[in-house]
Amino acid sequence: MxxxxxxxxxxxxxxxxxxxxxxxxxxxxxxxxxxxxxxxxxxxxxxxxxxxxxxxLTRLRSQRTGRLMGLCGSAAATLLVWHGGLFVVHGVLVETGVVSVERDLAALTGWYLYLWGPWFIVGGLAFATAAALYVRRHNDRPGLRLYCAAGAFGALLLSLLSTATGIG
Incomplete structure (x- = not known):
């Protein structure tokens, strides 16, 4: 949906x-x-x-597919929490008057602060929980944890770069 x-x-x-x-x-x-x-x-x-x-992430997979699931799940968690967090932080800054935005954008601040931001954060936390439970159930925990960390780090790096360049 x-x-x-x-x-x-x-x-x-x-x-x-x-x-x-x-x-x-x-x-x-x-x-x-x-x-x-x-x-x-x-x-x-x-x-x-x-x-x-x-x-x-709801079913155990082979070692190779499991590592891919861990990488993608942790990357999704990081991207969603980061994106939602940016919406919330920006919304708080606008609502408190620390940052000003154009009039037509000011009307949208509430949507980003109270709906879109939290929605993305909840989705990210759901992915993080699913990935953590997946790792806990999987036999390849050390290797899978490494892939999860790589996914999270890669997603964070991508997010930081897109934010710094004005894309995200």
């Missing part, structure tokens, strides 16, 4: 986006800007992949 808005907005239908998403992003979707439509499709597909990874 988390992927549905991405696919819907990729088709140009911005139902639900006007009041909850940045107006500049809504305009890109409405105008059908090719690179942004591609980003929306890829985002939707990544969300579906995330669902498959989440399901994959």
């Amino acid at each position: 988390f992927a549905v808005p991405s696919f819907l907005w990729a088709t140009g239908n911005t139902f639900g986006a006007q009041s909850t998403v940045s107006p500049s992003l809504v305009k890109l979707a409405q105008d059908g800007v090719p690179w942004f439509v591609a980003v929306l499709w890829v985002t939707g597909l990544l969300k579906l992949l995330g669902a498959l990874i989440g399901i994959g």
